[in-house]
Amino acid sequence: MRGREAETGSPTATDREERILGIIQTARAKRPKFRDARITMSHGAGGKATSSLIEGLLVPAFASPELERLADAGNVDVGDARLAMTTDSFVVRPLRFPGGSIGELAVNGTVNDLAMAGARPVALTLSLILEEGLEADVLAAEVQAIASAATAAGVRIVSGDTKVVERGACDQMYICTTGIGERDPRAVLSPSALRPDDVLLVSGRIGEHGTAIMLARGEFELGADIGSDTRSLWPAVDGLLAAAGPQLRCLRDATRGGVASVLNELARASGVAMLIREAAVPVHPAVAGASEILGIDPMHVANEGVLVAAVAPEGAQAALEALRAAPGGEQAAVIGSVKTDPPGMVLVETAFGGRRVLDQLVGDPLPRIC
Amino acid sequence: MRGREAETGSPTATDREERILGIIQTARAKRPKFRDARITMSHGAGGKATSSLIEGLLVPAFASPELERLADAGNVDVGDARLAMTTDSFVVRPLRFPGGSIGELAVNGTVNDLAMAGARPVALTLSLILEEGLEADVLAAEVQAIASAATAAGVRIVSGDTKVVERGACDQMYICTTGIGERDPRAVLSPSALRPDDVLLVSGRIGEHGTAIMLARGEFELGADIGSDTRSLWPAVDGLLAAAGPQLRCLRDATRGGVASVLNELARASGVAMLIREAAVPVHPAVAGASEILGIDPMHVANEGVLVAAVAPEGAQAALEALRAAPGGEQAAVIGSVKTDPPGMVLVETAFGGRRVLDQLVGDPLPRIC
Numbered sequence: 001m002r003g004r005e006a007e008t009g010s011p012t013a014t015d016r017e018e019r020i021l022g023i024i025q026t027a028r029a030k031r032p033k034f035r036d037a038r039i040t041m042s043h044g045a046g047g048k049a050t051s052s053l054i055e056g057l058l059v060p061a062f063a064s065p066e067l068e069r070l071a072d073a074g075n076v077d078v079g080d081a082r083l084a085m086t087t088d089s090f091v092v093r094p095l096r097f098p099g100g101s102i103g104e105l106a107v108n109g110t111v112n113d114l115a116m117a118g119a120r121p122v123a124l125t126l127s128l129i130l131e132e133g134l135e136a137d138v139l140a141a142e143v144q145a146i147a148s149a150a151t152a153a154g155v156r157i158v159s160g161d162t163k164v165v166e167r168g169a170c171d172q173m174y175i176c177t178t179g180i181g182e183r184d185p186r187a188v189l190s191p192s193a194l195r196p197d198d199v200l201l202v203s204g205r206i207g208e209h210g211t212a213i214m215l216a217r218g219e220f221e222l223g224a225d226i227g228s229d230t231r232s233l234w235p236a237v238d239g240l241l242a243a244a245g246p247q248l249r250c251l252r253d254a255t256r257g258g259v260a261s262v263l264n265e266l267a268r269a270s271g272v273a274m275l276i277r278e279a280a281v282p283v284h285p286a287v288a289g290a291s292e293i294l295g296i297d298p299m300h301v302a303n304e305g306v307l308v309a310a311v312a313p314e315g316a317q318a319a320l321e322a323l324r325a326a327p328g329g330e331q332a333a334v335i336g337s338v339k340t341d342p343p344g345m346v347l348v349e350t351a352f353g354g355r356r357v358l359d360q361l362v363g364d365p366l367p368r369i370c
Numbered sequence: 371m372r373g374r375e376a377e378t379g380s381p382t383a384t385d386r387e388e389r390i391l392g393i394i395q396t397a398r399a400k401r402p403k404f405r406d407a408r409i410t411m412s413h414g415a416g417g418k419a420t421s422s423l424i425e426g427l428l429v430p431a432f433a434s435p436e437l438e439r440l441a442d443a444g445n446v447d448v449g450d451a452r453l454a455m456t457t458d459s460f461v462v463r464p465l466r467f468p469g470g471s472i473g474e475l476a477v478n479g480t481v482n483d484l485a486m487a488g489a490r491p492v493a494l495t496l497s498l499i500l501e502e503g504l505e506a507d508v509l510a511a512e513v514q515a516i517a518s519a520a521t522a523a524g525v526r527i528v529s530g531d532t533k534v535v536e537r538g539a540c541d542q543m544y545i546c547t548t549g550i551g552e553r554d555p556r557a558v559l560s561p562s563a564l565r566p567d568d569v570l571l572v573s574g575r576i577g578e579h580g581t582a583i584m585l586a587r588g589e590f591e592l593g594a595d596i597g598s599d600t601r602s603l604w605p606a607v608d609g610l611l612a613a614a615g616p617q618l619r620c621l622r623d624a625t626r627g628g629v630a631s632v633l634n635e636l637a638r639a640s641g642v643a644m645l646i647r648e649a650a651v652p653v654h655p656a657v658a659g660a661s662e663i664l665g666i667d668p669m670h671v672a673n674e675g676v677l678v679a680a681v682a683p684e685g686a687q688a689a690l691e692a693l694r695a696a697p698g699g700e701q702a703a704v705i706g707s708v709k710t711d712p713p714g715m716v717l718v719e720t721a722f723g724g725r726r727v728l729d730q731l732v733g734d735p736l737p738r739i740c
Contacts, residue, residue, distance in 0.1 A: 040503075043500065087530065136406055
């Protein structure tokens with residue numbers, strides 16, 4: 001605990017704080033258990049309940065080393081081909097929102113999971129669940145959005161499926177996209193690879209997708225002009241690999257549960273602590289304002305085009321420059337660094353010099369955001 | 371039209387019949403258009419409306435040669451790996467039924483689409499859409515069913531996703547599975563490869579899955595003991611490839627829309643006619659009975675473990691033996707053959723010696739069967 005002692009003031013406050021952190025830490029070292037009797041919205045929110053469902057029920061059932069890694073994509077080797085494969089269902093409501101739509105999200109979300117695995121996206125499949133009575137024009141618009149996003153991301157749609165369910169059963173449409181990509185040999189990434197002194201970066205301003213969805217739902221009065229950040233992150237990853245490939249530890253796109261969930265997952269997987277400087281995190285003032293009104297932290301708000309990168313110190317500057325050079329990356333920033341203690345914990349240094357624990361999301365303040 | 375003239379009686383009847391067939395045939399040669407203002411249940415039924423949605427809206431939008439093939443799986447080549455990739459959403463109601471459940475279906479259905487492409491199934495992804503309030507036990511049972519079916523089919527689950535939607539928004543659960551497989555070099559299959567005199571086989575008794583679902587819904591009174599035929603068809607395909615690889619023209623699993631839809635699609639894609647001997651089609655008496663009560667043809671009822679194979683005449687006997695040797699293949703049978711005229715049409719020779727046109731399904735007599 002040397003690192004922290006050097007940074008804190010009163011030994012008494014530190015002792016008490018450390019006992020509390022010790023308790024939290026012991027609880028976290030255990031694999032989450034799934035003990036709920038019923039599924040709640042929070043199981044889909046990307047926070048603690050989601051982790052308990054995935055790590056407590058799904059991963060043990062399939063006894064798959066690829067699932068155990070809890071990565072955004074699974075590795076599959078076929079012959080000489082080193083592939084990554086990932087799937088996502090999209091149930092966002094409303095279907096269209098400032099800056100994007102479910103179709104665009106369905107392509108970029110899956111492409112980004114491949115990119116986070118260091119894999120160049122190659123092909124997608126598309127499975128549509130349509131509600132009886134859906135207007136053909138609404139469907140045609142999403143099909144067009146999917147086609148355009150796929151072209152922009154450089155992936156081909158190679159297979160598809162369509163199901164129709166009765167009126168009232170799926171809220172217009174759900175889309176499941178699955179992607180395969182080719183793992184880039186420059187990428188040696190793992191959520192357990194983080195080491196003390198590694199540098200933590202984000203590729204852009206955070207919280208804009210979730211905020212755009214909230215505004216589109218008209219759930220609170222705010223005239224802000226915030227659009228979703230949905231975009232393919234492969235160009236950013238490609239740039240990172242070129243600039244700092246051997247120094248990259250791990251990449252994660254900060255979707256459900258936001259940047260806070262990503263940081264917590266990585267801290268836990270690597271058994272390290274993190275210290276984030278709140279003032280360094282790029283947030284649009286309107287996103288900060290909306291979050292304050294709702295009483296949530298922008299670090300918990302979903303993004304669809306922002307990644308978190310953990311980089312060895314010697315690669316940090318090159319990584320930052322690569323992110324800034326990528327489309328939409330002008331606001332990329334170093335937001336903090338990896339520490340030794342307390343393992344599994346993410347601490348935030350606030351603008352006023354205080355520190356607080358940044359936890360995973362509990363419950364679901366904003367369901368159906370992707 | 372020589373082939374048919376030789377088989378029919380009165381020249382007058384033949385002339386009139388041929389004029390009518392000519393009209394149908396011209397209509398069929400055109401690509402289906404999607405002109406509906408709204409989605410109806412029939413767009414998900416696997417029949418004509420589904421074809422119009424897929425071929426009239428989806429395939430043109432994505433401008434993808436792989437989709438143009440309208441195969442069960444798309445081909446993707448990555449480096450030296452010759453892959454097939456396919457996706458399916460499962461929305462079956464009820465979740466459990468005699469002989470299977472949604473989880474088992476979700477694995478076998480996707481594995482079978484790979485098998486039909488002549489690809490050995492390698493890996494699956496799993497995307498769950500869960501309804502708020504779903505009982506954890508119900509979920510755990512399906513997770514177990516998925517795990518068991520994956521083990522039985524020899525595939526690994528390599529990546530997953532979970533979304534939760536509000537109560538009432540998805541009827542307990544929907545499952546989307548996507549699979550990749552390695553194309554077997556022995557398989558040179560295409561829906562447009564059928565030639566006159568090719569032999570048509572089915573791998574088992576037809577219509578049992580759809581009938582089991584009907585019985586499980588209690589929609590009509592019948593004490594029949596019919597279970598779903600859900601199973602992996604890769605062992606049957608592997609056997610076919612070993613016994614008659616070079617003679618195999620095309621394989622299709624006869625899911626939504628039944629054997630009739632498969633035959634019509636192949637007849638249209640290859641520009642050939644088919645003559646099916648009704649008496650040769652293996653049907654369990656209880657399935658025949660249930661179909662008669664409902665006024666539908668067992669040839670239109672869904673299967674989840676039956677394939678249709680088109681084989682060059684010299685490979686037919688070996689193919690039949692291979693199918694009979696595969697698990698669940700005891701009832702495999704030759705059901706008819708490929709003819710020249712009228713192109714795109716499937717004719718059935720009834721038990722009484724008459725002939726009728728066997729068309730694709732129109733509308734959806736049985737929604738949500740997979």
